[in-house]
């Protein structure tokens with residue numbers, strides 16, 4: 153049973169309770185990795201199907217699913233609540249309600265009826281982690297076999313429980329019918345989707361400042377910001393498109409220049425604002441804020457944006473706008489570098505999901521940039537849009553191909569469904585050609601392009617990974633979609649071959665490790681010293697694009713070595729400035745910790761974080777780096793323990809995703825106290841990017857877990873010098889190409905792909921997330 157469902161076991165279900173805390177489930181392409189479906193005997197099948205007509209039989213079946221961990225107790229409780237409230241609710245409706253609720257825990261905002269009938273077992277994402285499907289209860293496919301779409305659809309016509317979404321209402325469920333298909337939503341999620349559609353739609357209709365700026369000025373400004381090119385520069389096109397819309401998306405893989413582009417965009421917007429007389433005569437810079445979904449992502453953007461703003465050459469831009477141009481230092485100072493988290497920006501309050509800023513108390517800003525937008529779930533995106541003043545711009549940055557947020561809703565991925573093809577209208581292309589001076593290739597033009605397409609730009613060239621980078625080549629090969637006929641055997645085979653071949657081409661930055669079993673000593677070598685021998689030339693002799701040497705890959709021994717060798721001699725911990733030696737030490741240890749991270753797909757089992765964390769702890773202990781008993785490794789505190797914060801803690805100022813390292817510091821706080829004993833404290837980097845260190849006593853940390861192994865889901869927004877991605881030894885619906893791609897792209901200089909048992913890379917790269925939402929089209 154899940155953590156969350158335990159809380160809801162016996163409680164009366166509150167429809168507006170937090171429903172989506174479980175990790176997002178992933179649907180697989182209908183033909184892949186499904187549990188083998190036993191042929192049930194005729195009579196047994198008849199029994200199962202009684203649940204379609206008989207409420208008692210339905211709840212008996214739901215109970216069995218809950219018992220097995222296939223369904224959350226919360227989902228079953230919701231159906232039972234409806235049945236109590238409305239005695240004539242048909243079983244088919246109650247089943248749909250339970251399944252719709254279950255989708256939220258898997259990251260989907262609604263139940264898609266046609267898709268569920270086409271691939272029923274996907275509705276429960278079978279098999280769940282830690283379940284091998286032996287002796288299963290009846291599968292959804294057995295239940296739904298023979299059920300007609302029209303029969304199920306008609307059962308959802310129940311005015312007390314389900315509205316059709318055409319107007320205001322207060323039914324707990326909403327039915328959305330489109331193109332002959334039906335989707336069932338819990339009202340709250342339907343409302344979020346409606347808000348997002350409406351608020352993005354109205355932004356797309358309204359012209360923004362730069363559209364009113366004359367084309368010649370804009371063209372001059374863009375020419376000042378980007379090097380001259382005869383071919384389409386997507387960064388320049390993205391900057392131009394984003395400048396003319398109150399809503400814009402810039403998507404692209406790692407290192408494609410999203411940050412670079414947005415810094416130039418902000419410079420452009422500020423230059424245009426400063427070049428215009430403001431309402432009171434004097435020009436007024438725009439109020440711009442930068443935000444990210446997690447503290448970690450905010451700190452990363454903080455660092456890279458500050459560097460980029462300093463390096464920006466603004467002389468020509470300043471001269472390109474206004475009659476007399478604008479003052480360069482005013483312009484530079486007007487570009488923000490401070491990044492906050494979305495929770496902080498909106499003003500989260502303890503014990504409530506409502507924020508301080510909303511439509512009645514909007515944010516005081518003219519433009520908001522959100523980085524790592526793929527991690528923003530539907531509820532947060534709706535909250536952001538609602539709290540934005542109608543005239544303010546919203547610019548989303550992110551990689552559309554990454555795993556979506558853990559919570560329900562893959563907003564960025566949904567919005568960017570057509571980004572690959574461009575779909576720019578002739579009018580957009582004409583305008584773009586005038587302001588950027590290069591033609592738009594025919595394949596990106598579309599007379600039928602929608603208004604959303606015109607606001608989206610995809611960056612396609614990685615400046616971090618070139619053709620010589622195995623990480624870049626592997627990420628690209630894994631990410632390549634199978635295309636519409638992705639069930640086709642030959643396409644899958646081709647993709648599997650392409651991915652495997654990359655490991656045979658002698659790239660120096662990637663290595664593959666096949667583990668025989670969970671005790672294979674190769675895993676020890678990897679986690680202790682990074683197993684450089686697995687790389688060409690043991691990782692020696694590599695240089696980056698600027699010719700700087702790249703140090704060979706390391707493992708966790710590296711930060712533990714820094715912890716040992718850089719330990720301050722000062723015999724007391726100190727306050728304020730007197731604590732500096734300890735702050736400096738913690739900064740060094742934390743920086744060293746970012747040099748290696750093992751990622752895995754699962755939480756449970758020997759290849760999930762639960763099995764791997766103590767396993768890695770023991771390997772580090774054997775190597776002499778840790779001193780901890782087995783019990784401490786499993787559930788206690790020990791020096792060197794790296795921890796991941798799993799829930800925002802506003803009291804401590806820690807955000808979900810923050811990583812801290814447990815360090816032993818003197819118990820004495822000042823020079824007058826007698827030294828001697830030590831105390832464990834956890835050092836976290838301050839999430840404002842200031843470089844300050846926050847020291848927290850372990851007993852105050854409510855929601856942390858050891859992070860020798862981290863799930864790929866949790867690694868989003870982070871980057872590690874050496875990333876090891878470990879795939880489990882058995883098929884699981886959670887293994888998708890998005891997961892593998894997200895894991896690979898966390899690696900900056902070195903990637904070790906670890907396969908266990910018979911290896912699941914092939915399986916994973918040919919399974920894709922099926923997104924279920926109504927956000928793909930805004931028209």
Ligand SMILES: Nc1ncnc2c1ncn2[C@@H]1O[C@H](COP(=O)(O)OP(=O)(O)OP(=O)(O)O)[C@@H](O)[C@H]1O
Pocket residue numbers: 387404405406407408409410411412413456615616
């Ligand atoms: N047009 C360009 N020409 C040369 N180098 C570039 C260009 N654009 C970006 N870069 C460089 O490529 C690197 C990655 O750029 P940037 O950080 O903007 O990418 P990103 O897409 O934001 O990356 P991330 O995946 O980390 O979010 C930086 O070192 C940047 O200076």
